[in-house]
Amino acid sequence: MIDKNSGNKKIEELQEQYSKTKYNKATNKYLGILRAKIAKIRREMESQGRKAGTGYAVRKTGNATVVLVGFPNAGKSSLLGVLTGVQSKVADYAFTTLEVIPGMLEYEGANIQVLDLPGLIQGAHVGRGGSLKIISVVRIADLILFVIDINRPQELYQLIEELEMLNIRINQKRPAVRLEKSFAGGVNIEGNGHRIPAKEIILSVLNEFKIFNGEIIFYSDTTDQQFVDFVADNCVYVRGAVALNKIDTVDQRRVDSARKEIESRTGLRVIPISAKMTENIEVLKGTVFSGLDLxxxxxxxxxxxxxxxxxxxxxxxxxxxxxxxxxxxxxxxxxxxxxxxxxxxxxxxxxxxxxxxxxxxxxxxxxxxx
Ligand SMILES: Nc1nc2c(ncn2[C@@H]2O[C@H](COP(=O)(O)OP(=O)(O)O)[C@@H](O)[C@H]2O)c(=O)[nH]1
Ligand SMILES: [Mg+2]
The missing domain is CATH 3.10.20.30 (Beta-grasp domain)
Known part of the structure; x- marks a missing residue:
């Protein structure tokens, strides 16, 4: 058993060590171990959280579920209203949305559930801002729609990082790795010519999870973090897209450059919109629909x-x-x-x-x- 406070404190400490450690050949193994330790504690906390029933009681309905994720004031409530007709409280100050507010978007014969999530704030991954509750909602999402104020594009990168910390991987493929445990003989690594973590990292990560014997087979290029994700088996892989909101407040050149910058940095599809002026909303609906693969x-x-x-x-x-x-x-x-x-x-x-x-x-x- 690990209680929430000591777990959070431990993660915070490990994360601090991690960010203080410069990446190089000599520290590589150490960083791998830190990652594995963080993943392990988080997994333990999450499974306890689930048992304790932490999380919002949101039922998945409709053909698919889209979760709106963004900082306070980015325009999530406004967008929920425009997409679904549900009027959650819109206010000019932060932290308006404290609960999950559901709406239903009917588009081309599909019923798409849209959830307005309480603003993720920095530090959510260490428990502030109700991280377990947020994870519980994001886990059921078929698509995360980031709602970003075009005047504060850096918030997107913070959110993606925040979700990474919560073991939520956006637009990433699940690593193709297989582990066959055995009782003796040590660890055998089959790389199949792919780019894989160094042997000492593989061994130390497995060691951290008390796996000492077996065969580990890679079917694709795999980074150190992906390998930790695989062994810890606690990641959620979700599709993502960006609604770049409030384009009515800037000129077209700003819109174009912000969009290009975000797309090249994240690989996410960006749809510039104005929730207030209901600009480009049909395009957004179409993109959401096609992103859901319905x-x-x-x-x-x-x-x-x-x-x-x-x-x-x-x-x-x-x-x-x-x-x-x-x-x-x-x-x-x-x-x-x-x-x-x-x-x-x-x-x-x-x-x-x-x-x-x-x-x-x-x-x-x-x-x-x-
Ligand atoms: N100019 C402009 N303001 C917007 C737009 N969308 C939302 N707002 C305003 O931004 C503020 C925050 O919106 P809200 O929907 O409550 O954001 P939330 O905190 O993310 O739910 C409100 O004053 C909205 O009227 C938009 O597209 N353009
Ligand atoms: Mg709101």
């Missing part, structure tokens, strides 16, 4: 017209089976085949089996065995 399927009865008004919304990668599951699970056993017209078909009314992968915009007729 697909719309239009059902067509065998001898009738397709219902183009009420698509079924599914996650990308869905098959005919998933389409039927959405209609009625009782029908699953009776699928015979389906006819598909649209992006996933080679020609109109192509006959396909139940494992056929559908795509956004397909028109589907399912034929059943009765």
């Amino acid at each position: 697909i719309r399927i239009y059902l067509k009865p065998k001898d009738g017209e397709a219902d183009m008004k009420n698509p079924l919304v599914l996650e990308s990668g869905a098959t005919i089976i998933d389409v039927v599951r959405k209609i009625n699970t009782k029908l699953l056993k009776s699928i015979r085949y389906a006819y598909v017209s649209g992006p996933s078909s080679k020609f109109p009314n192509q006959r396909v089996g139940e494992d056929h992968k559908v795509r956004d915009g397909d028109i589907v007729t399912v034929v059943f065995d009765f």
